Amino acid sequence: MSSSSSSPKLSITFTGTRHTHSPKQTTAMLERTLSSRRGNSHGDSDDDDLINADDSKTKKQHILFRITNRASTFLSQTRHYVPCLTIAFLLLFAFSFFFFFTSRSFVCISSNAFFKPASRAAFFDLDGLDSDFGALGVPCCRSKHGKTVEWTSKDLLKGLEEFVPIYETRPIKNNMYGMGLDHSFGLWFIARWLKPDLMIESGAFKGHSTWVLRQAMPDTRIVSLSPRHPEKYLKKGPAYVDGNCTYYAGKDFVDFGSVDWSKVMREHGIKDLSRVLIFFDDHQNELKRIEQALKAGFRHLVFEDNYDTGTGDHYSLRQICDQFYIRGGGHSCFKDSDEARIRSKRKKFWEKAVDTEELCGPGEAWWGVRGYMRDNFNHSNKPISYAQHFQNSRYVESILDVYWELPPVAGPSLTHQTRYDPARAPNPIVEDGRYGLFQRLGLGKLDNSVFNGYTQMVYLQISEQ
Numbered sequence: 001m002s003s004s005s006s007s008p009k010l011s012i013t014f015t016g017t018r019h020t021h022s023p024k025q026t027t028a029m030l031e032r033t034l035s036s037r038r039g040n041s042h043g044d045s046d047d048d049d050l051i052n053a054d055d056s057k058t059k060k061q062h063i064l065f066r067i068t069n070r071a072s073t074f075l076s077q078t079r080h081y082v083p084c085l086t087i088a089f090l091l092l093f094a095f096s097f098f099f100f101f102t103s104r105s106f107v108c109i110s111s112n113a114f115f116k117p118a119s120r121a122a123f124f125d126l127d128g129l130d131s132d133f134g135a136l137g138v139p140c141c142r143s144k145h146g147k148t149v150e151w152t153s154k155d156l157l158k159g160l161e162e163f164v165p166i167y168e169t170r171p172i173k174n175n176m177y178g179m180g181l182d183h184s185f186g187l188w189f190i191a192r193w194l195k196p197d198l199m200i201e202s203g204a205f206k207g208h209s210t211w212v213l214r215q216a217m218p219d220t221r222i223v224s225l226s227p228r229h230p231e232k233y234l235k236k237g238p239a240y241v242d243g244n245c246t247y248y249a250g251k252d253f254v255d256f257g258s259v260d261w262s263k264v265m266r267e268h269g270i271k272d273l274s275r276v277l278i279f280f281d282d283h284q285n286e287l288k289r290i291e292q293a294l295k296a297g298f299r300h301l302v303f304e305d306n307y308d309t310g311t312g313d314h315y316s317l318r319q320i321c322d323q324f325y326i327r328g329g330g331h332s333c334f335k336d337s338d339e340a341r342i343r344s345k346r347k348k349f350w351e352k353a354v355d356t357e358e359l360c361g362p363g364e365a366w367w368g369v370r371g372y373m374r375d376n377f378n379h380s381n382k383p384i385s386y387a388q389h390f391q392n393s394r395y396v397e398s399i400l401d402v403y404w405e406l407p408p409v410a411g412p413s414l415t416h417q418t419r420y421d422p423a424r425a426p427n428p429i430v431e432d433g434r435y436g437l438f439q440r441l442g443l444g445k446l447d448n449s450v451f452n453g454y455t456q457m458v459y460l461q462i463s464e465q
């Protein structure tokens with residue numbers, strides 16, 4: 001957002017044309033995604049040996065997994081061959097057992113041990129659970145002209161190298177209920193790249209995100225809206241109160257949707273609203289926030305908690321756009337589908353993974369947290385019809401220039417994160433297996449808990465109206 005020629009208003013990369021997919025095409029796309037493993041995009045030669053070793057370890061299980069999946073689909077389609085196929089299936093099953101016991105050491109874990117990083121790590125090479133990033137689809141909202149951000153994965157990696165030492169100096173070391181490392185990095189990176197003239201945050205809590213914005217832009221004014229003033233937390237422990245920030249907090253709190261933004265912009269000498277960055281971490285219905293931001297004329301928005309379909313306490317961009325016929329997203333509600341099988345398996349490993357029953361709900365309610373439009377930390381949860389939901393996604397598409405989800409900082413075999421399911425996330429910046437890089441970046445020194453807060457933070461650029 002600097003006034004130079006590299007302003008994000010002008011520097012958008014066109015990555016592709018717009019496509020629509022029939023359910024059949026989308027299913028084929030999902031099958032392809034399931035059977036493909038993503039390549040290394042960072043060209044980190046030092047770690048190549050590690051990556052190859054990791055690959056060969058999981059390859060056998062991938063092959064077995066694919067054979068089993070195809071056999072079961074074939075079985076359901078050809079019932080009259082049942083006796084022969086049952087024998088074949090039993091043989092395959094026996095073979096699987098033999099394969100399993102001869103190719104790796106057997107580890108016994110109890111059901112409630114799944115979420116403990118140490119015991120889960122022992123299972124990492126089963127079915128590629130660690131590194132199947134995006135295997136269940138990474139939903140995204142389409143932008144009108146196929147635009148995307150100008151930064152690349154190399155820029156993210158370079159940014160990360162710079163950010164880790166900054167993050168180590170954070171005043172609030174334990175930011176439970178606030179942002180962890182992934183989103184702190186994402187917010188810092190976006191703010192630093194866009195170089196806005198003003199930053200607005202909605203949802204400050206103890207002030208960690210205010211501190212992150214300040215690290216990105218040391219001299220830029222911040223406006224912070226939060227019902228409780230961060231200074232209140234100072235009495236009990238670490239908090240951050242910024243000296244160059246206008247707080248609408250405590251008794252001065254005003255909700256984002258009720259602020260007279262033209263007046264606030266005048267007070268801050270802002271004439272061009274496309275040079276303002278808004279950061280939402282207030283757990284409000286994101287559709288409502290988009291409409292309010294659009295009405296005020298803002299164009300650059302970041303949503304911290306872009307909850308995946310079936311999770312979270314408010315209606316999120318991901319939920320709005322995750323539909324069957326939308327590119328990159330969608331899922332199947334058939335109980336005997338590949339997706340259902342994979343989802344139920346993954347639910348045991350990742351706290352935020354959602355199985356098909358939870359995801360789809362009764363009847364047609366398959367689009368979000370069982371068809372509810374949640375708002376305000378789930379204090380309000382209005383059921384919405386499929387038609388309404390579909391309209392919402394169309395509306396969002398019609399006003400979007402860019403939708404970009406921050407990738408996780410590093411893969412779970414490195415971070416030992418236990419919450420988000422990699423199968424629903426884009427490839428991480430530091431991929432699984434890149435232990436050397438992970439250490440070199442200083443990420444190995446951080447407490448594991450800082451990696452547990454990833455919820456697909458998203459940057460949106462709204463079209464000029």
Ligand SMILES: C[S@@+](CC[C@H](N)C(=O)[O-])C[C@H]1O[C@@H](n2cnc3c(N)ncnc32)[C@H](O)[C@@H]1O
Pocket residue numbers: 175177178179202203204205206207208209225226227228255256281282283284
């Ligand atoms: C998850 S916390 C924010 C965490 C913070 N951004 C951080 O990184 O540490 C959510 C915050 O939103 C605040 N909040 C609740 N309703 C709000 C509203 N309508 N507008 C702005 N903030 C709100 C809560 O009081 C809480 O401080």
